[in-house]
Amino acid sequence: xxxxxxxxxxxxxxxxxxxxxxxxxxxxxxxxxxxxxxxxxxxxxxxxxxxxxxxxxxxxxxxxxxxxxxxxxxxxxxxxxxxxxxxxxxxxxxxxxxxxxxxxxxxxxxxxxxxxxxxxxxxxxxxxxxxxxxxxxxxxxxxxxxxxxxxxxxxxxxxxxxxxxxxxxxxxxxxxxxxxxxxxxxxxxxxxxxxxxxxxxxxxxxxxxxxxxxxxxxxxx
Amino acid sequence: xxxxxxxxxxxxxxxxxxxxxxxxxxxxxxxxxxxxxxxxxxxxxxxxxxxxxxxxxxxxxxxxxxxxxxxxxxxxxxxxxxxxxxxxxxxxxxxxxxxxxxxxxxxxxxxxxxxxxxxxxxxxxxxxxxxxxxxxxxxxxxxxxxxxxxxxxxxxxxxxxxxxxxxxxxxxxxxxxxxxxxxxxxxxxxxxxxxxxxxxxxxxxxxxxxxxxxxxxxxxxxxxxxxxxxxxxxxxxxxxxxxxxxxxxxxxxxxxxxxxxxxxxxxxxxxxxxxxxxxxxxxxxxxxxxxxxxxxxxxxxxxxxxxxxxxxxxxxxxxxxxxxxxxxxxxxxxxxxxxxxxxxxxxxxxxxxxxxxxxxxxxxxxxxxxxxxxxxxxx
Numbered sequence: 001x002x003x004x005x006x007x008x009x010x011x012x013x014x015x016x017x018x019x020x021x022x023x024x025x026x027x028x029x030x031x032x033x034x035x036x037x038x039x040x041x042x043x044x045x046x047x048x049x050x051x052x053x054x055x056x057x058x059x060x061x062x063x064x065x066x067x068x069x070x071x072x073x074x075x076x077x078x079x080x081x082x083x084x085x086x087x088x089x090x091x092x093x094x095x096x097x098x099x100x101x102x103x104x105x106x107x108x109x110x111x112x113x114x115x116x117x118x119x120x121x122x123x124x125x126x127x128x129x130x131x132x133x134x135x136x137x138x139x140x141x142x143x144x145x146x147x148x149x150x151x152x153x154x155x156x157x158x159x160x161x162x163x164x165x166x167x168x169x170x171x172x173x174x175x176x177x178x179x180x181x182x183x184x185x186x187x188x189x190x191x192x193x194x195x196x197x198x199x200x201x202x203x204x205x206x207x208x209x210x211x212x213x214x215x216x217x218x219x220x221x
Numbered sequence: 222x223x224x225x226x227x228x229x230x231x232x233x234x235x236x237x238x239x240x241x242x243x244x245x246x247x248x249x250x251x252x253x254x255x256x257x258x259x260x261x262x263x264x265x266x267x268x269x270x271x272x273x274x275x276x277x278x279x280x281x282x283x284x285x286x287x288x289x290x291x292x293x294x295x296x297x298x299x300x301x302x303x304x305x306x307x308x309x310x311x312x313x314x315x316x317x318x319x320x321x322x323x324x325x326x327x328x329x330x331x332x333x334x335x336x337x338x339x340x341x342x343x344x345x346x347x348x349x350x351x352x353x354x355x356x357x358x359x360x361x362x363x364x365x366x367x368x369x370x371x372x373x374x375x376x377x378x379x380x381x382x383x384x385x386x387x388x389x390x391x392x393x394x395x396x397x398x399x400x401x402x403x404x405x406x407x408x409x410x411x412x413x414x415x416x417x418x419x420x421x422x423x424x425x426x427x428x429x430x431x432x433x434x435x436x437x438x439x440x441x442x443x444x445x446x447x448x449x450x451x452x453x454x455x456x457x458x459x460x461x462x463x464x465x466x467x468x469x470x471x472x473x474x475x476x477x478x479x480x481x482x483x484x485x486x487x488x489x490x491x492x493x494x495x496x497x498x499x500x501x502x503x504x505x506x507x508x509x510x511x512x513x514x515x516x517x518x519x520x521x522x523x524x525x526x527x528x529x530x531x532x533x534x535x536x537x538x539x540x541x542x543x544x545x546x547x548x549x550x551x552x553x554x555x556x557x558x559x560x561x562x563x564x565x566x567x568x569x570x571x572x573x574x575x576x577x578x579x580x581x582x583x584x585x586x587x588x589x590x591x592x593x594x595x596x597x598x599x600x
Contacts, residue, residue, distance in 0.1 A: 078512050083512070097234040102230075106227075106508065106513075107511040110517060
């Protein structure tokens with residue numbers, strides 16, 4: 001039996017100040033090649049789940065293991081984010097002062113030691129998302145669809161095992177939504193990645209192997 | 222892309238903020254450079270002036286805080302001159318006198334020194350024109366103007382000049398590598414004594430030794446002389462600056478103001494970086510979300526701080542140096558030697574880097590504590 005990439009065991013996340021329990025009693029395993037959509041109404045805990053899966057947040061109860069071990073501090077969590085996981089956000093979150101090629105290189109600091117290797121790898125990824133001609137452009141000079149494709153290339157920078165995407169098509173028109181979704185699925189299949197996508201859109205959810213429905217912080221049966 | 226490209230790009234993209242921070246640091250460092258430069262330059266000007274006159278020892282009234290305010294009997298010089306080790310003694314009277322500038326009629330204040338007409342002090346004295354002053358009182362007086370004063374008053378030898386309301390003649394113009402000599406007036410001792418109404422009185426005694434010996438031997442001789450002449454203080458010329466009360470005040474002033482300038486530069490750096498860190502919280506959260514360890518974010522902000530300090534410090538040194546040169550060129554201010562001092566430059570360089578590191582430490586720590594979800598909460 002192989003160790004799951006990410007394993008949630010009876011996880012709870014409570015926000016004490018707001019007196020809100022965003023997630024409770026959640027157990028989940030993500031293995032290589034898994035793909036599922038997380039659906040649910042606003043406030044159901046979708047984003048909280050994604051943050052926990054991405055080692056960006058810590059549960060208030062229960063355990064989360066990444067490749068079998070629990071991170072003990074911020075540095076270990078950062079290492080998990082850098083090496084195991086690639087993120088795609090709804091608002092792209094590209095760094096406005098850096099070009100497309102440079103944005104893709106940001107996660108590689110600390111993982112790919114040589115600057116020349118970082119650049120070569122970024123060029124390759126840019127080519128994979130068909131945006132080589134935008135290498136020297138700043139995010140502000142690109143369309144929403146292009147920005148999200150750059151963000152996808154950045155998520156793949158360190159060759160992760162898991163892609164976490166939070167409403168990846170939420171800020172895009174229908175044409176660009178379809179393109180971005182096709183690209184994500186194509187890359188997932190090509191690299192046998194695990195992929196978790198948070199979405200409101202049932203059509204998007206339907207493109208993945210299974211759907212996890214959340215309601216009031218619990219998985220709906 | 223190398224790591225350094227990211228902080229550089231951040232600073233370049235936020236031009237106005239970068240420019241204002243650089244300016245703030247430059248002003249702080251600039252004032253520090255000019256203040257310290259003034260104090261050190263004045264020390265150096267005093268020492269060089271004494272050394273080039275071949276004065277080995279200086280004597281002043283014991284306990285005199287200001288040599289301009291107290292006087293010594295000229296006769297004491299002749300007694301000192303009888304000592305075997307002493308080659309020559311020249312009395313010197315110093316005063317700050319009003320001088321009227323033709324044209325605008327403005328009254329300026331000139332440091333005037335009076336030396337005996339036949340003393341050794343005149344031997345190493347260079348004139349670009351004219352001759353050394355002769356005793357003329359009561360038919361007026363003669364004065365050699367340092368070249369800065371000649372320029373400021375637009376005078377050349379033979380021109381008339383008015384000191385303390387007495388008319389006199391410019392007998393020559395002094396040129397010198399020594400700033401102090403360019404920024405003073407030089408008169409015959411007895412004429413100056415008459416003008417300031419202190420006949421037979423002097424401010425200091427310049428003592429030339431037959432054998433200058435070593436610093437230790439000169440210090441030992443000073444101790445002997447102080448025993449013989451208990452009303453006087455003796456010290457080697459090299460210690461002139463340390464013994465000068467006026468320069469002591471300047472040093473105290475500089476010492477009191479330098480920390481203020483450093484604190485100003487430090488506050489500017491901390492304030493700007495802190496504001497920048499608060500404003501860029503989302504950006505740091507993205508770095509963190511993409512796997513940057515807290516230490517890498519800390520390094521990013523600290524590098525930005527050091528870059529700002531280095532650029533600001535560089536401009537500051539240039540501004541301070543320019544201000545110092547300007548002050549040194551004014552004839553009616555303190556004599557300042559603006560010599561290039563590589564040790565001081567190294568100290569400045571280290572201080573500027575320390576400022577960058579010190580000023581960015583707290584903002585960088587704050588940035589490094591940013592949690593990834595703080596910047597992507599909008600999702």
